[in-house]
Amino acid sequence: MQNDEIRKALQKTSRATRTERMGKIISFSCIALIVVVVAAIFWFVASRGIATFTENGVNLWQFLSKTAWAPGTTDASGVPKTGALPMIVGSFGVTFLSALIATPFAIGAALFMTEIAPKRGGKILQPVIDLLVGIPSVVYGFVGLTVVVPAIRHIFGGTGFGILAGMFVLFVMILPTVTSMTIEAIKAVPRRYREASLALGATRWQTIYKVVLRAATPGIMTGIVFGMARAFGEALAVQMVIGNAALMPHNLISPASTLTSVLTSGIGNTVMGSLENNALWSLALLLLLMSLAFNLIVRWIGKRGEMK
């Protein structure tokens, strides 16, 4: 019949090919745009952050290992006080601890909403958890300052300011992120896995533990990474409860500080291009590098979990 027509059509560029080409171009430009933005920000942070070491002649090792932070002033030997170790410890401490607590809670909440009581959980827990994201940091900080800090002061003594208070506030702040991503990850586990496991006589918990959680591990890890990222980047709330003192924390209830809180509180008060300003950008750069390290570690753990 229309053999020739079909042959001709086959050798022409079809509408589908054109839409595909257009789609590829559109979606590629989107990702390219993001890559450009990401690269621009990285470059933006790195170029300023590195200037501390290249232009201002600060020693990298001292930056990482010294504990005195007052870039505007110099110590006895005339070297600017740019010891970032207290902030590194503080950032690491609050992020790690809050993620450590938030993870089981997030998994528990997610399991409750997906496996145990999907109807009730979805109706009550879900909107409440979403709501937590929209509360401004300042409000978290304020609640932390008026509730958490005095409580810690009463129970443990000291001023109440410190890593412990920061951890509590961050725990609540990152909970929604980790929980919603965990929920998505668990939902993504195909129904038939559960059915197969239950059919084999496994209890619900065995199914959850051995099948669902195993299969959802990579997704949960992503959730944790994003949660830690949020904890790392959070400034205002943490700053209000951690004490924001550039001191080495002796314990969980002595005033400490994080890279972000020092960066945020100082950045508007310094003049661009000055040592004080560059040193703050170095903190931002450090933050990026530490977050990269965190990310790689969590991915590595996730991969190992997946293989088992």
Added chain:
Amino acid sequence: MAEPKQFIRELPATAELALSTEDLRVFYGSKEAVHGVTLPFERYKITALIGPSGSGKSTFLRSLNRMNDTIDGSSVTGKIMYRGLDINAKGIDVYEMRRHIGMVFQRPNPFAKSIYDNITFALRRFGEKDKTVLDEAVETSLKQAALWDEVKDKLHKSAQALSGGQQQRLCIARAIAMHPDVLLMDEPASALDPISTAAVEDTMLQLKDKYTIIIVTHNMQQAARISDYTAFFYSGDCVEFDETRRIFTRPKMQATDDYVAGHFG
């Protein structure tokens, strides 16, 4: 004297070919999954591809309308001739080609849309806007797929609420609504119960008048019941290709005989 490694029956010169392959090899990365298969597919006939799991029959089938393109690292050498054109050649539009060489998959995969939309979605994407034409296409294709009577009252309900067998017939209806020349079917009945399987087989036999069907199946009775030709695949090779009744009664190759007799696989 060395025994021949394969037997491929030549079709009579009068037979009109809908599709044919010449030394078709399919690779995943550097691994060769199909080793140089040359097969003819006669028009308006059903050809069954049988063989044990991992014999390469599904891979072969999926390469016939280049569905393997979606898998990272897969590549093909040799020729797949359709209407005198090699569908892997550079100037061939893969999407246009797939309109003419349709496919039905192992697991029913209706779109998460209504029954009506499942059938009309692609038609509308290709520019058909006339509602009467679309309505007619829905009715005809559902009737051809022997599903019309079961679903005519719920055309605007979700397709995913149908039973497995109904879903698979809907997928067949969806494929034939595009009026393809060739219909590739990858174990279309493997996930279905016997009644649904029978319904799907009936459908296929009815479709034979208008379509060339190539079907992969694990079910030898099914192959025997519905197909005109059968190709036996074994570890990436097509060991034997013949008229179905010959394959099941007097196979030329020992391996075919063993498989058909149920000695392995």
Added chain:
Amino acid sequence: MNAKRADKIATAIIDVVAGIIVLILASLLGYILFRGVPQISWHFLTSPAKAFEKGGGIAYQLFNSFYLLFLSMLISVPIALGAGIYLSEYARKNWITEVVRTSIEILSSLPSVVVGLFGFLIFVLQWHLGFSILSGALALTVFNLPLLTRNVEDALHQVAFTQREAGLALGLSRWETVTRVVIPEALPGIISGMVLGAGRVFGEAAALIYTAGQSAPALDFTNWNPMSISSPLSPFRPAETLAVHIWKINSEGIQPDAAAVSAGASAVLIIVVLLFNFGARYLGKLLHKKMTAA
């Protein structure tokens, strides 16, 4: 027996965990609402803020929050969709893709003040957008894209691959199949991500101080010319949002009723976020139903 016991214990633990979370959240929300709701009145919602006197409201800030949300979603959602589609459908599984993915994730750990300063130097100064809603929306786009993109990618991954095969086998392009079949099916997941992102827009302060600014010039609600500076629709006017207002009152506010305004504004913010969540989810469900006939 043992397995059954473990099952019971585990279920109980999960119940307790869920209970604790509800308790924490309920008391947090209760605390904020308890302090704030008494401050909310029609006057509070409809009058402008005052710099140093009692009785200021949050009318402009409330409007600004919504408008900023609208603008930033308008910019970031399409980009996130496109990028998510690329990562989930077209990107090859190689190290470049992994690097892109990792760097996007790392970006989300940057403190928002860095994003704010970036926005200040690029959008406000370099692009001459000034302190404006548009600058703020762009900064928030930068801020939100990682999370949104990742979310879209995950949501798309959750839709079975067989749906794409179905489309391709009909001669449709991958793009058509994804945009018209896969995305509608993935909509609930995408919407949750967008709701999360929207929450961040509502709650963000540090990134906006340097971009959208911290002043809320009087708006003329009869002027709908988007190019006029006093028009509510103008994307080129500075716009203090509710979260920034709360931050400002808490940090430098000298109004005698600063604490009350801040408490009231926080409560309003929470209620708005709540309404928005419900609204978005309801709309999402409706849309999903319509498009998937579910």
Added chain:
Amino acid sequence: MRTRKIWLGVLTLGLLALSLAGCSGQTKGQSITVVGSSALQPLVEAAGEEYSSAHTGVFINVQGGGSGTGLSQIQEGAVAIGNSDLFASEKTGINASKLVDHKVAVVGITPIVNKGVNVHNLTMAQLRGIFTGTITNWRQVGGKNQKIVLVNRAQGSGTRATFEKWVMAGQPALAAQEQDSTGMVRQIVASTPGAISYVAFSYVDKSVRSMSVDDVSPTVNNVHTGKWQIWAYEHMYTQKKQNKLTKNFLKYMFSNKVQQKLVPQMGYIPITDMLIERDVDGHITKLK
């Protein structure tokens, strides 16, 4: 359909961005941007609003961002006016000779303590001792046995610089809690037993208590005469060349309307009320 609409949206937005250059060009002639000190921002914003309502078609865009930002941006010429809590010459990285200083107000700074602290007066030396860490208990300055909790403003903040300049006499402050806003400092002092910090006069409210130093109480009058030493100017810096609107707005800042009404309302001390003048090095000149 839906996706097409979305892409249409993107396209519109792109066009919008393209048309930007023209638009911003249009509004530029009628508006100036003022950036900097977040302490000064409310005053200038209020003045700007009044100025705009008196002059139709004029828009004064006042934003915060910190003194460092204000000075950086005025030095770059990116804005019309940069607000600062400090003399430009006190900031590293700023070439003060290129900028013009307009001192629009004075701000007095007072130590504040938690209300539970029963000490009401400190000598300057005691205050210094507390902030350098040699005095760590309220008992040492005549109060009850209670640990002193120091709360500082962030490094580089104008308030802190002023406080350290006039109290610390060059000695480094003890590393302690730092907060970057007055509100937070006040909240922390109010809620932490034994806490001490310092804020501008206008932020002292009933949640905290101010403290006299060397028996001089922190009042506006004592600042006028120079008896109270811990005070600073609020500066609005411009480049040497200013456009007309900038000049007019600065003139307006010094008008009686602003100085006598707005400035005291916002808790600052009018520059016109000062009986003395003090330069960056602390030399005092009596004004007639």
